[in-house]
Amino acid sequence: MTRLLASFGIALLLAGCASSEMDSLAPKTVESVDLKRYQGTWYEQARLPMIFQRNCVQSEAHYTLKPDGNVAVLNRCRDAQGKWQEAKGTASPQVAGKTDKLWVEFDNWVSTLLPGVTKGDYWVLYLGDDYSTALVGNPDRRYLWLLSRKPHIDQQARDELLSKAQQQGYDTTRLIWRTPDSEMPKGTK
Template identity: 30%
Template sequence: MIYIETKRSDHMKIFLASVMTLIILASCATTRKEPFQETEEYVDIERFTGDWYVIALLPTAFEKDATNGIENYSLTEEGNIRVQYTFRKDSPQGKEKIMTQKGWIYNKESNADWRVRPLWPLKLPYYILEIDEDYQYTVIGTNNFKYLWIMSRNPKMDEQLIQQISSRMTDRGYDMSEIQYMEQSWGSNQ
Protein backbone atom coordinates (compact mmCIF):
# COMPACT_ATOMS: atom_id res chain seq x y z
CA MET A 1 0.00 0.00 0.00
CA ILE A 2 2.82 2.43 0.82
CA TYR A 3 4.51 1.55 -2.47
CA ILE A 4 1.40 2.48 -4.49
CA GLU A 5 0.96 5.79 -2.65
CA THR A 6 4.61 6.67 -3.25
CA LYS A 7 4.29 5.83 -6.94
CA ARG A 8 1.12 7.94 -7.26
CA SER A 9 2.88 10.74 -5.41
CA ASP A 10 5.80 10.56 -7.85
CA HIS A 11 3.40 10.82 -10.79
CA MET A 12 1.79 13.87 -9.20
CA LYS A 13 5.20 15.51 -8.70
CA ILE A 14 6.10 14.89 -12.34
CA PHE A 15 2.73 16.26 -13.48
CA LEU A 16 3.10 19.41 -11.34
CA ALA A 17 6.67 19.94 -12.53
CA SER A 18 5.50 19.63 -16.15
CA VAL A 19 2.70 22.15 -15.59
CA MET A 20 5.09 24.60 -13.92
CA THR A 21 7.57 24.22 -16.80
CA LEU A 22 4.83 25.02 -19.33
CA ILE A 23 3.76 28.08 -17.32
CA ILE A 24 7.35 29.34 -17.13
CA LEU A 25 7.90 28.77 -20.87
CA ALA A 26 4.65 30.56 -21.70
CA SER A 27 5.56 33.54 -19.55
CA CYS A 28 8.98 33.74 -21.19
CA ALA A 29 7.39 33.59 -24.64
CA THR A 30 5.06 36.49 -23.91
CA THR A 31 7.32 38.74 -21.83
CA ARG A 32 10.67 38.63 -23.60
CA LYS A 33 11.62 41.63 -25.69
CA GLU A 34 10.33 41.13 -29.20
CA PRO A 35 11.93 42.38 -32.42
CA PHE A 36 10.34 45.60 -33.61
CA GLN A 37 7.77 45.17 -36.36
CA GLU A 38 6.17 48.24 -37.86
CA THR A 39 2.45 47.55 -38.16
CA GLU A 40 -0.35 49.44 -39.83
CA GLU A 41 -1.07 52.72 -38.04
CA TYR A 42 -4.73 51.81 -37.55
CA VAL A 43 -6.94 48.85 -38.42
CA ASP A 44 -10.73 49.12 -38.31
CA ILE A 45 -11.51 45.77 -36.72
CA GLU A 46 -15.13 45.77 -37.94
CA ARG A 47 -13.90 46.13 -41.55
CA PHE A 48 -11.11 43.62 -40.97
CA THR A 49 -13.41 40.83 -39.78
CA GLY A 50 -14.67 38.23 -42.23
CA ASP A 51 -13.05 35.85 -44.69
CA TRP A 52 -9.56 36.23 -46.14
CA TYR A 53 -8.22 33.85 -48.80
CA VAL A 54 -4.60 32.83 -48.20
CA ILE A 55 -2.78 33.69 -51.43
CA ALA A 56 0.90 33.32 -50.56
CA LEU A 57 2.70 32.44 -47.34
CA LEU A 58 5.81 31.50 -45.46
CA PRO A 59 4.04 28.46 -44.03
CA THR A 60 3.93 26.84 -40.64
CA ALA A 61 4.46 23.06 -40.58
CA PHE A 62 0.76 22.22 -40.81
CA GLU A 63 0.22 24.48 -43.86
CA LYS A 64 2.86 23.02 -46.18
CA ASP A 65 0.34 20.84 -48.07
CA ALA A 66 -2.70 23.08 -47.59
CA THR A 67 -4.98 24.29 -50.37
CA ASN A 68 -8.08 26.52 -50.39
CA GLY A 69 -7.04 28.20 -47.14
CA ILE A 70 -9.44 30.75 -45.69
CA GLU A 71 -8.76 32.69 -42.51
CA ASN A 72 -11.88 34.06 -40.82
CA TYR A 73 -11.77 36.70 -38.11
CA SER A 74 -14.74 37.51 -35.92
CA LEU A 75 -15.26 39.48 -32.72
CA THR A 76 -16.39 37.74 -29.55
CA GLU A 77 -18.77 39.28 -27.02
CA GLU A 78 -15.75 39.95 -24.78
CA GLY A 79 -14.08 42.01 -27.51
CA ASN A 80 -11.51 39.36 -28.37
CA ILE A 81 -10.83 37.87 -31.79
CA ARG A 82 -11.89 34.40 -32.90
CA VAL A 83 -9.59 33.11 -35.63
CA GLN A 84 -10.81 30.16 -37.68
CA TYR A 85 -8.55 28.73 -40.36
CA THR A 86 -10.17 26.32 -42.81
CA PHE A 87 -8.21 24.51 -45.51
CA ARG A 88 -8.08 21.28 -47.48
CA LYS A 89 -5.22 18.83 -47.08
CA ASP A 90 -3.09 18.00 -50.17
CA SER A 91 -5.66 19.06 -52.81
CA PRO A 92 -8.88 21.06 -53.21
CA GLN A 93 -10.73 17.76 -52.92
CA GLY A 94 -8.73 16.71 -49.84
CA LYS A 95 -9.98 16.37 -46.31
CA GLU A 96 -11.19 19.65 -44.80
CA LYS A 97 -9.31 20.80 -41.72
CA ILE A 98 -10.47 23.53 -39.34
CA MET A 99 -8.27 25.16 -36.73
CA THR A 100 -9.64 27.67 -34.25
CA GLN A 101 -7.52 30.10 -32.23
CA LYS A 102 -8.25 32.84 -29.76
CA GLY A 103 -6.79 36.29 -30.33
CA TRP A 104 -6.37 39.43 -28.25
CA ILE A 105 -5.78 42.94 -29.48
CA TYR A 106 -2.54 43.84 -27.75
CA ASN A 107 -2.25 47.44 -28.99
CA LYS A 108 -5.72 48.99 -28.86
CA GLU A 109 -4.54 52.28 -30.41
CA SER A 110 -3.61 50.65 -33.71
CA ASN A 111 -5.55 47.34 -33.46
CA ALA A 112 -2.69 45.93 -35.58
CA ASP A 113 -0.66 44.19 -32.86
CA TRP A 114 -2.33 41.02 -31.55
CA ARG A 115 -1.52 37.95 -29.53
CA VAL A 116 -2.92 34.66 -30.78
CA ARG A 117 -3.21 31.39 -28.89
CA PRO A 118 -2.77 28.38 -31.16
CA LEU A 119 -2.29 26.12 -28.15
CA TRP A 120 -2.60 26.78 -24.44
CA PRO A 121 -0.63 28.35 -22.73
CA LEU A 122 1.07 30.11 -25.66
CA LYS A 123 0.18 33.64 -26.75
CA LEU A 124 2.18 34.48 -29.86
CA PRO A 125 2.69 37.89 -31.52
CA TYR A 126 0.63 38.41 -34.66
CA TYR A 127 1.09 41.62 -36.62
CA ILE A 128 -1.04 43.25 -39.30
CA LEU A 129 1.84 44.60 -41.36
CA GLU A 130 -0.18 45.93 -44.27
CA ILE A 131 -3.79 46.43 -45.26
CA ASP A 132 -4.94 48.33 -48.29
CA GLU A 133 -7.32 51.27 -47.90
CA ASP A 134 -10.28 49.27 -49.24
CA TYR A 135 -9.53 46.26 -47.01
CA GLN A 136 -9.10 44.01 -50.05
CA TYR A 137 -5.70 42.56 -49.13
CA THR A 138 -3.67 42.25 -45.95
CA VAL A 139 -0.25 41.00 -44.87
CA ILE A 140 0.21 39.29 -41.50
CA GLY A 141 3.60 38.56 -39.92
CA THR A 142 5.14 37.19 -36.75
CA ASN A 143 7.83 38.43 -34.38
CA ASN A 144 10.47 35.94 -35.52
CA PHE A 145 10.18 36.86 -39.25
CA LYS A 146 9.63 33.16 -40.10
CA TYR A 147 5.92 33.16 -40.92
CA LEU A 148 3.96 35.46 -43.20
CA TRP A 149 0.56 35.43 -44.87
CA ILE A 150 -0.55 37.50 -47.85
CA MET A 151 -4.32 37.33 -47.96
CA SER A 152 -7.08 38.72 -50.14
CA ARG A 153 -10.85 39.05 -50.00
CA ASN A 154 -10.87 37.13 -53.31
CA PRO A 155 -9.30 33.77 -54.18
CA LYS A 156 -7.12 35.40 -56.85
CA MET A 157 -4.75 38.35 -56.50
CA ASP A 158 -2.78 40.40 -59.01
CA GLU A 159 0.70 38.88 -59.46
CA GLN A 160 2.36 42.28 -59.76
CA LEU A 161 0.85 43.33 -56.41
CA ILE A 162 2.11 40.12 -54.79
CA GLN A 163 5.61 40.86 -56.12
CA GLN A 164 5.47 44.43 -54.76
CA ILE A 165 4.38 43.15 -51.35
CA SER A 166 7.13 40.50 -51.43
CA SER A 167 9.73 43.17 -52.15
CA ARG A 168 8.53 45.26 -49.19
CA MET A 169 8.56 42.20 -46.92
CA THR A 170 12.12 41.36 -48.02
CA ASP A 171 13.11 44.89 -47.01
CA ARG A 172 11.54 44.24 -43.59
CA GLY A 173 13.66 41.10 -43.05
CA TYR A 174 11.47 38.24 -44.26
CA ASP A 175 13.12 35.57 -46.45
CA MET A 176 10.72 35.79 -49.38
CA SER A 177 12.73 33.25 -51.38
CA GLU A 178 10.74 30.69 -49.35
CA ILE A 179 7.32 32.12 -50.27
CA GLN A 180 4.74 29.55 -51.37
CA TYR A 181 1.59 30.21 -53.35
CA MET A 182 -1.48 28.48 -51.99
CA GLU A 183 -3.74 26.83 -54.51
CA GLN A 184 -7.20 28.39 -54.45
CA SER A 185 -9.50 26.26 -56.58
CA TRP A 186 -13.21 26.82 -56.13
CA GLY A 187 -14.91 24.85 -58.90
CA SER A 188 -18.55 23.76 -58.69
CA ASN A 189 -17.59 20.31 -57.36
CA GLN A 190 -15.97 21.71 -54.19
Protein backbone atom coordinates in the same frame (compact mmCIF):
# COMPACT_ATOMS: atom_id res chain seq x y z
CA MET B 1 48.10 36.04 -46.70
CA THR B 2 47.61 37.54 -43.23
CA ARG B 3 46.03 40.65 -44.73
CA LEU B 4 43.71 38.51 -46.86
CA LEU B 5 42.58 36.50 -43.82
CA ALA B 6 42.16 39.69 -41.78
CA SER B 7 40.13 41.30 -44.57
CA PHE B 8 38.00 38.18 -44.89
CA GLY B 9 37.46 38.11 -41.10
CA ILE B 10 36.44 41.78 -41.02
CA ALA B 11 34.06 41.24 -43.94
CA LEU B 12 32.43 38.30 -42.13
CA LEU B 13 32.16 40.33 -38.94
CA LEU B 14 30.54 43.25 -40.73
CA ALA B 15 28.15 40.94 -42.58
CA GLY B 16 27.21 39.32 -39.27
CA CYS B 17 26.62 42.70 -37.68
CA ALA B 18 24.47 43.83 -40.59
CA SER B 19 22.26 40.74 -40.53
CA SER B 20 21.99 40.66 -36.74
CA GLU B 21 21.07 44.36 -36.79
CA MET B 22 18.22 43.61 -39.21
CA ASP B 23 17.20 40.60 -37.13
CA SER B 24 17.08 42.67 -33.95
CA LEU B 25 14.81 45.29 -35.50
CA ALA B 26 11.24 44.15 -35.35
CA PRO B 27 9.14 44.66 -38.47
CA LYS B 28 6.95 47.76 -38.53
CA THR B 29 3.22 47.34 -38.12
CA VAL B 30 0.41 49.51 -39.42
CA GLU B 31 -0.78 52.39 -37.21
CA SER B 32 -4.04 50.67 -36.31
CA VAL B 33 -6.52 48.16 -37.65
CA ASP B 34 -10.26 48.79 -37.73
CA LEU B 35 -11.23 45.31 -36.54
CA LYS B 36 -14.81 45.83 -37.68
CA ARG B 37 -13.56 46.32 -41.26
CA TYR B 38 -10.92 43.59 -40.87
CA GLN B 39 -13.46 40.92 -39.92
CA GLY B 40 -14.71 38.59 -42.62
CA THR B 41 -12.93 36.13 -44.89
CA TRP B 42 -9.27 36.37 -45.91
CA TYR B 43 -7.65 34.00 -48.41
CA GLU B 44 -4.02 33.08 -47.97
CA GLN B 45 -2.10 33.77 -51.16
CA ALA B 46 1.27 32.66 -49.77
CA ARG B 47 2.99 31.88 -46.48
CA LEU B 48 6.34 31.12 -44.99
CA PRO B 49 6.36 27.45 -43.96
CA MET B 50 4.58 26.60 -40.72
CA ILE B 51 4.47 23.15 -39.19
CA PHE B 52 0.71 23.14 -38.60
CA GLN B 53 0.07 24.10 -42.23
CA ARG B 54 2.46 21.53 -43.70
CA ASN B 55 -0.25 19.71 -45.70
CA CYS B 56 -2.25 22.81 -46.69
CA VAL B 57 -2.50 23.78 -50.33
CA GLN B 58 -5.28 26.34 -49.81
CA SER B 59 -6.05 28.20 -46.59
CA GLU B 60 -8.52 30.82 -45.49
CA ALA B 61 -9.27 32.65 -42.27
CA HIS B 62 -12.64 33.85 -41.06
CA TYR B 63 -12.60 36.61 -38.43
CA THR B 64 -15.61 37.78 -36.43
CA LEU B 65 -15.48 40.71 -34.01
CA LYS B 66 -16.81 39.71 -30.60
CA PRO B 67 -18.68 42.04 -28.20
CA ASP B 68 -15.67 42.08 -25.84
CA GLY B 69 -13.42 43.52 -28.59
CA ASN B 70 -11.58 40.26 -29.25
CA VAL B 71 -11.82 38.44 -32.56
CA ALA B 72 -13.16 34.91 -33.09
CA VAL B 73 -10.86 33.05 -35.49
CA LEU B 74 -11.78 30.14 -37.75
CA ASN B 75 -8.90 28.94 -39.92
CA ARG B 76 -9.63 26.47 -42.68
CA CYS B 77 -7.03 24.46 -44.55
CA ARG B 78 -7.56 22.27 -47.60
CA ASP B 79 -5.13 19.47 -48.39
CA ALA B 80 -4.17 18.24 -51.87
CA GLN B 81 -7.02 15.70 -51.79
CA GLY B 82 -9.53 18.50 -51.21
CA LYS B 83 -10.32 17.70 -47.58
CA TRP B 84 -10.82 20.60 -45.17
CA GLN B 85 -9.44 20.88 -41.64
CA GLU B 86 -10.48 23.62 -39.23
CA ALA B 87 -9.01 25.31 -36.18
CA LYS B 88 -10.88 27.75 -33.94
CA GLY B 89 -9.36 30.33 -31.67
CA THR B 90 -9.37 33.89 -30.41
CA ALA B 91 -7.28 36.93 -31.29
CA SER B 92 -6.81 39.66 -28.71
CA PRO B 93 -4.77 42.87 -28.64
CA GLN B 94 -1.28 42.51 -27.17
CA VAL B 95 -1.61 46.05 -25.80
CA ALA B 96 -4.98 47.33 -24.64
CA GLY B 97 -6.45 49.82 -27.12
CA LYS B 98 -4.00 48.91 -29.94
CA THR B 99 -5.07 46.66 -32.79
CA ASP B 100 -1.92 46.29 -34.91
CA LYS B 101 -0.39 43.51 -32.78
CA LEU B 102 -2.60 40.65 -31.69
CA TRP B 103 -2.17 37.41 -29.78
CA VAL B 104 -3.85 34.39 -31.36
CA GLU B 105 -4.59 31.31 -29.32
CA PHE B 106 -6.30 28.27 -30.77
CA ASP B 107 -8.74 26.07 -28.89
CA ASN B 108 -6.92 22.75 -28.57
CA TRP B 109 -5.68 20.37 -25.90
CA VAL B 110 -2.32 22.17 -25.57
CA SER B 111 -3.94 25.54 -24.85
CA THR B 112 -6.28 23.82 -22.38
CA LEU B 113 -3.34 22.28 -20.49
CA LEU B 114 -1.08 25.33 -20.76
CA PRO B 115 -3.30 28.42 -21.04
CA GLY B 116 -1.46 31.48 -22.32
CA VAL B 117 1.67 29.53 -23.31
CA THR B 118 0.50 28.75 -26.83
CA LYS B 119 -0.21 32.31 -27.92
CA GLY B 120 1.15 33.29 -31.31
CA ASP B 121 2.04 36.74 -32.61
CA TYR B 122 -0.23 38.16 -35.32
CA TRP B 123 1.25 41.47 -36.44
CA VAL B 124 -0.49 43.39 -39.21
CA LEU B 125 2.43 44.75 -41.26
CA TYR B 126 0.50 46.14 -44.20
CA LEU B 127 -3.15 46.72 -44.94
CA GLY B 128 -4.53 47.97 -48.24
CA ASP B 129 -6.50 51.21 -47.98
CA ASP B 130 -9.67 49.34 -48.95
CA TYR B 131 -8.92 46.37 -46.67
CA SER B 132 -8.63 44.07 -49.69
CA THR B 133 -5.05 42.90 -49.05
CA ALA B 134 -2.95 42.42 -45.94
CA LEU B 135 0.49 41.30 -44.90
CA VAL B 136 0.73 39.58 -41.52
CA GLY B 137 3.84 38.30 -39.80
CA ASN B 138 5.61 37.89 -36.51
CA PRO B 139 8.47 39.81 -34.90
CA ASP B 140 11.27 37.35 -35.67
CA ARG B 141 10.26 37.07 -39.36
CA ARG B 142 9.81 33.28 -39.22
CA TYR B 143 6.15 33.44 -40.22
CA LEU B 144 4.42 35.48 -42.88
CA TRP B 145 1.06 35.44 -44.60
CA LEU B 146 0.07 37.30 -47.76
CA LEU B 147 -3.72 37.68 -47.57
CA SER B 148 -6.50 38.97 -49.78
CA ARG B 149 -10.28 39.15 -49.74
CA LYS B 150 -10.46 37.17 -52.99
CA PRO B 151 -9.18 33.64 -53.59
CA HIS B 152 -7.05 34.94 -56.47
CA ILE B 153 -5.19 38.23 -56.91
CA ASP B 154 -3.72 39.87 -59.98
CA GLN B 155 0.00 40.21 -60.62
CA GLN B 156 0.08 43.85 -59.50
CA ALA B 157 -1.40 43.03 -56.07
CA ARG B 158 0.92 40.03 -55.76
CA ASP B 159 3.99 42.14 -56.61
CA GLU B 160 2.91 44.83 -54.13
CA LEU B 161 2.58 42.31 -51.28
CA LEU B 162 5.93 40.73 -52.17
CA SER B 163 7.61 44.13 -52.23
CA LYS B 164 6.14 45.07 -48.83
CA ALA B 165 7.34 41.76 -47.35
CA GLN B 166 10.85 42.22 -48.76
CA GLN B 167 11.01 45.79 -47.42
CA GLN B 168 10.22 44.38 -43.97
CA GLY B 169 13.15 41.92 -44.25
CA TYR B 170 11.22 38.69 -44.90
CA ASP B 171 12.77 35.95 -47.05
CA THR B 172 10.18 35.73 -49.83
CA THR B 173 12.17 33.05 -51.71
CA ARG B 174 10.77 30.48 -49.24
CA LEU B 175 7.10 31.39 -49.72
CA ILE B 176 4.61 28.60 -50.35
CA TRP B 177 1.95 29.80 -52.79
CA ARG B 178 -1.73 28.89 -52.87
CA THR B 179 -2.59 26.03 -55.22
CA PRO B 180 -4.94 27.28 -57.96
CA ASP B 181 -8.47 25.83 -57.96
CA SER B 182 -7.78 24.39 -61.43
CA GLU B 183 -5.18 22.07 -59.86
CA MET B 184 -7.51 20.77 -57.15
CA PRO B 185 -9.35 17.43 -57.57
CA LYS B 186 -12.70 17.78 -59.30
CA GLY B 187 -15.66 18.29 -56.96
CA THR B 188 -13.60 19.91 -54.15
CA LYS B 189 -14.11 23.60 -54.94
